[in-house]
Amino acid sequence: MKGPSIRWRLTGWHGAVLAVMLIGFSVVIYLMTQQRLLTRTEFELDEELDEFQMEVSLARDLADLQKQLEKRFGQHATFDFQLTTLAGETLFRSKRLAERALPLPVPQAVSDSVAFANRSIPGLGPHRIAVKRLPGPTGPMVVQAAAPLASNAKELHDLVVTLVSVGPIVLGCALAGGYILARRALAPLDRMIAAAERISAQRLNQQLEVSNPRDELGRLAQTLNGMLGRLHRSFDEMRRFTADAAHELRTPLAVLRSEVEVALQSTRSAEQYQHALESVLEETARLTRLTDQLLMLCREDMGVNDVRRESVRLDTLAREVVDDLQVVAEQQRVALRAGRLQRTLVEGDPGRLRQVCFNLLDNAIKYTPPRGAVIVRSTLEGGRVQLIIEDTGIGISHEHQPHIFKRFYRVDSARNGAGTGLGLAICKAIVEAHHGRIDVESAVNRGTCFTITLPKSTVPAGKD
Ligand code: ADP
Numbered sequence: 001m002k003g004p005s006i007r008w009r010l011t012g013w014h015g016a017v018l019a020v021m022l023i024g025f026s027v028v029i030y031l032m033t034q035q036r037l038l039t040r041t042e043f044e045l046d047e048e049l050d051e052f053q054m055e056v057s058l059a060r061d062l063a064d065l066q067k068q069l070e071k072r073f074g075q076h077a078t079f080d081f082q083l084t085t086l087a088g089e090t091l092f093r094s095k096r097l098a099e100r101a102l103p104l105p106v107p108q109a110v111s112d113s114v115a116f117a118n119r120s121i122p123g124l125g126p127h128r129i130a131v132k133r134l135p136g137p138t139g140p141m142v143v144q145a146a147a148p149l150a151s152n153a154k155e156l157h158d159l160v161v162t163l164v165s166v167g168p169i170v171l172g173c174a175l176a177g178g179y180i181l182a183r184r185a186l187a188p189l190d191r192m193i194a195a196a197e198r199i200s201a202q203r204l205n206q207q208l209e210v211s212n213p214r215d216e217l218g219r220l221a222q223t224l225n226g227m228l229g230r231l232h233r234s235f236d237e238m239r240r241f242t243a244d245a246a247h248e249l250r251t252p253l254a255v256l257r258s259e260v261e262v263a264l265q266s267t268r269s270a271e272q273y274q275h276a277l278e279s280v281l282e283e284t285a286r287l288t289r290l291t292d293q294l295l296m297l298c299r300e301d302m303g304v305n306d307v308r309r310e311s312v313r314l315d316t317l318a319r320e321v322v323d324d325l326q327v328v329a330e331q332q333r334v335a336l337r338a339g340r341l342q343r344t345l346v347e348g349d350p351g352r353l354r355q356v357c358f359n360l361l362d363n364a365i366k367y368t369p370p371r372g373a374v375i376v377r378s379t380l381e382g383g384r385v386q387l388i389i390e391d392t393g394i395g396i397s398h399e400h401q402p403h404i405f406k407r408f409y410r411v412d413s414a415r416n417g418a419g420t421g422l423g424l425a426i427c428k429a430i431v432e433a434h435h436g437r438i439d440v441e442s443a444v445n446r447g448t449c450f451t452i453t454l455p456k457s458t459v460p461a462g463k464d
Contacts, residue, residue, distance in 0.1 A: 006189075009181045014178040019171055024165040033159055037152040038128070042116055043128040045145050048079050049114060052143055056134050064378075065137055066092055080124075082144045086110075086133075091141065096124070102144045105131045110142050118149070124396055173255075181244075188217045196224070204232035220246040244408045245294055248420065252290070254284045259283070293422040296355075298428035299408065307433050308349040311457050314387055315341035315348065315378045321357045322376060325365060332371035336361070339377040344385040345457040348434045356430050359423040360389045360450050366419075367448070368393030380456065396443040404440065427452075 055072060057162040059065030069092045073081045076094060082102045083092040090101065100121055109115065114132045121127050135142050188211045193407070195208050207225045212218040263276040322338045329336035346353070357376075364374040371390040379386045396404060400411045405428040408421040424438075431438045436454035 002203060007186055009177040011175060015175045016227060018174050022167050023172060036157055037155060041128050041147045045147050046114055049130055049132055049446055050248055056136055059137050072145050080146045086140055086142060102146060110373040123351050161260050163282040182377050192221055204235055228230050241407055248290060248408060252287045254282045256280055260457050293420055293426060297422060309347050310350060312348055312350045312353055314345050314346055314385060317354055318376050318387060320356055321361055326363050327367050332366050334365050334366055335373040336365060337375055339375045341378045342380050344378045344380050346385050346454045347457045352430045356427045359427050361425060362388055364391035383456050385456050388449060390449040392447040395444040395446055395448055397444050401440055402444060
């Protein structure tokens with residue numbers, strides 16, 4: 001199922017975060033305004049009470065007090081007042097209150113300092129009421145001053161209307177802005193997708209556009225370009241390998257075919273048939289060797305034989321291969337011997353390491369003329385192990401040395417008819433799978449020396 005695009009998701013998240021912030025901001029503004037309005041009302045009430053107290057303190061007697069209060073506070077524009085004795089007997093009440101007495105406070109709660117409370121006065125609505133005790137001409141008195149809260153409520157209501165109407169507009173603008181920004185930021189990604197869709201196996205040499213190599217999308221494009229480059233190279237290698245393999249297979253098959261065709265053209269003697277069959281057998285052996293080697297290389301490439309981690313004594317292994325090849329060396333009249341084989345332990349696959357040793361010794365015998373010598377040695381130095389295979393053979397000239405590990409590369413194909421040019425490529429693949437390296441040093445007509453370097457085994461050595 002296709003979900004919403006990153007662009008929409010980014011805009012959605014951006015909108016949700018902004019909405020939460022706007023709501024939080026509105027609530028804070030509302031609460032702060034409510035508190036500010038209440039403080040202002042209380043301040044005004046406090047000031048009025050001070051004036052009221054002044055009037056009370058100047059009065060000579062109760063009648064004079066009531067007359068003065070009536071004059072100044074009887075019809076106050078905003079506030080209403082009520083003066084009582086501590087016992088609750090009313091001494092003065094402003095006009096608007098008329099018969100509506102303000103509820104009397106609990107006498108213990110009244111003190112010389114002003115206290116505030118919210119009360120709803122029937123017919124007049126909610127009020128903020130200030131209470132204070134005063135010394136009067138006839139003893140202590142309680143004064144109450146009431147301020148209507150309607151104007152505060154109106155101001156708060158207006159604020160809510162403003163916030164509720166402006167908020168969605170701000171949110172809408174921010175969402176539109178967020179969407180445009182997300183679209184602009186992700187536009188290179190769209191171009192990359194379009195370009196990537198155009199790239200097929202045949203067009204792996206194409207590259208993605210890198211708009212800004214320093215930003216994340218630029219780095220992604222560079223990484224993908226690097227990957228495309230590697231894919232292109234390995235596709236190319238694979239194509240070349242397949243073509244070379246097909247070419248190599250064609251030659252023995254063509255020879256086979258012509259041998260058989262010639263043999264079938266007319267009736268031949270038993271001897272001639274035998275000769276033809278021997279040729280067929282030789283070519284079949286060559287084909288088998290080639291296909292075996294191709295299979296081995298494919299396995300190395302696919303990592304099918306992931307390196308087995310086993311302790312292998314390289315010196316023992318080399319000695320065994322020398323013994324196995326002794327007959328071949330004798331046939332060639334080459335002196336094959338094991339030199340100083342230091343005890344060397346590596347971790348890896350004994351079968352594949354044996355293959356490397358075999359290929360190198362086999363080559364050394366093959367490319368060494370009679371009366372020459374082949375010697376194998378092993379050394380242990382620091383954390384590295386080396387297997388050295390040296391011969392006094394025909395050598396490899398400098399211009400060929402960099403290529404001999406390439407697949408199907410043969411220095412002189414005319415001189416080595418049986419060679420496939422895959423042996424050294426297999427050696428290199430195996431050694432590299434063991435985190436090692438293979439090097440060659442050679443001089444024409446003086447001899448060749450192959451050195452395999454592998455990391456020493458970290459597993460403690462066994463008894464032998
Ligand atoms: P091949 O099956 O032809 O021997 P390799 O991959 O084993 O293929 O070797 C590649 C080429 O390197 C050979 O054709 C040969 O010319 C050269 N070569 C390999 N080993 C030696 C050696 N010890 N002395 C001289 N030439 C060698």
